Amino acid sequence: MLTLDNLTKSFQGVRAVDGVSLSFEPGQMVGVIGASGAGKSTMLRLVNRLSDPTGGRIVCQGLEVSALRGRALMAWRARCAMIFQQFNLVGRLDVLTNVLLGRLNKHGFATSMLGRFSDAERTMALEALDHLGLAQTALQRADTLSGGQQQRVAIAKALLQEPEILLADEPIASLDPRNAQTVMEALRRINREQGITVLCNLHTLDTARAYCDRIVGMRQGRVVFDGPAAALSDRQAREIYGVAFDEAFHEAMTSTSLAPAVERAPALAPAA
Numbered sequence: 001m002l003t004l005d006n007l008t009k010s011f012q013g014v015r016a017v018d019g020v021s022l023s024f025e026p027g028q029m030v031g032v033i034g035a036s037g038a039g040k041s042t043m044l045r046l047v048n049r050l051s052d053p054t055g056g057r058i059v060c061q062g063l064e065v066s067a068l069r070g071r072a073l074m075a076w077r078a079r080c081a082m083i084f085q086q087f088n089l090v091g092r093l094d095v096l097t098n099v100l101l102g103r104l105n106k107h108g109f110a111t112s113m114l115g116r117f118s119d120a121e122r123t124m125a126l127e128a129l130d131h132l133g134l135a136q137t138a139l140q141r142a143d144t145l146s147g148g149q150q151q152r153v154a155i156a157k158a159l160l161q162e163p164e165i166l167l168a169d170e171p172i173a174s175l176d177p178r179n180a181q182t183v184m185e186a187l188r189r190i191n192r193e194q195g196i197t198v199l200c201n202l203h204t205l206d207t208a209r210a211y212c213d214r215i216v217g218m219r220q221g222r223v224v225f226d227g228p229a230a231a232l233s234d235r236q237a238r239e240i241y242g243v244a245f246d247e248a249f250h251e252a253m254t255s256t257s258l259a260p261a262v263e264r265a266p267a268l269a270p271a272a
């Protein structure tokens with residue numbers, strides 16, 4: 001169980017995360033939604049300690065994450081992998097090497113850059129790519145792939161960390177609807193098959209409703225909704241998004257709807 005207890009982060013007087021208390025059961029897929037500036041990214045960055053809280057605590061299975069320093073902090077970061085909107089791959093390196101860089105925290109930077117990976121790790125990386133429908137791209141430069149493919153490479157890299165928690169910060173924000181669907185299906189499948197807890201910041205409502213067990217709605221740094229996706233009413237959604245509500249809905253309605261995706265076969269369709 002991962003628990004955020006009265007978690008707060010202030011930036012020069014702005015309370016980006018304001019007294020958030022939440023608990024996440026292992027294996028949940030949680031969509032964090034809210035308008036721009038609601039505090040979603042800051043909350044995720046606090047969880048893996050890319051950013052330090054100014055108040056409150058983070059506790060995971062008895063470990064006080066918010067107090068960790070040095071090696072213990074590195075070990076925590078290895079337990080919760082993070083993927084970003086902009087993929088964070090090294091474009092000039094091939095896909096396989098990018099995925100192997102997910103082992104960085106097991107080896108240290110120098111060894112990883114020298115490419116000293118074991119056969120078992122290479123097999124693990126190829127299996128992760130294969131699982132994500134990308135085995136055939138292993139020797140291609142990462143920057144020759146489509147955005148959706150690059151995000152799936154980033155997911156494979158995150159999986160090489162063997163994480164318990166996957167933090168996804170707007171993973172589909174820069175993708176077209178088809179690639180967005182493929183990436184969300186991949187995250188859902190990893191969550192279901194490997195039991196990895198997924199906390200995913202999302203802009204649009206229908207995506208959160210379609211793929212997540214639970215939705216956390218944030219507004220001005222606070223949690224204003226926490227419950228099953230099916231329990232989120234339009235009135236509550238309006239409260240979460242405020243004046244940005246129409247935008248959140250408009251995006252959802254004008255894009256190829258992602259909603260039916262969970263009803264489809266779980267196999268990953270190759271993205272363009």
Ligand SMILES: Nc1ncnc2c1ncn2[C@@H]1O[C@H](COP(=O)(O)OP(=O)(O)OP(=O)(O)O)[C@@H](O)[C@H]1O
Pocket residue numbers: 011012014015016034035036037038039040041042043
């Ligand atoms: N490093 C920082 N320095 C100062 N203010 C910051 C910093 N990071 C975030 N903020 C502020 O904290 C608030 C929450 O930002 P955050 O990026 O967490 O929101 P968000 O919900 O993820 O928004 P978006 O969907 O646009 O990414 C905003 O007011 C933002 O300007």
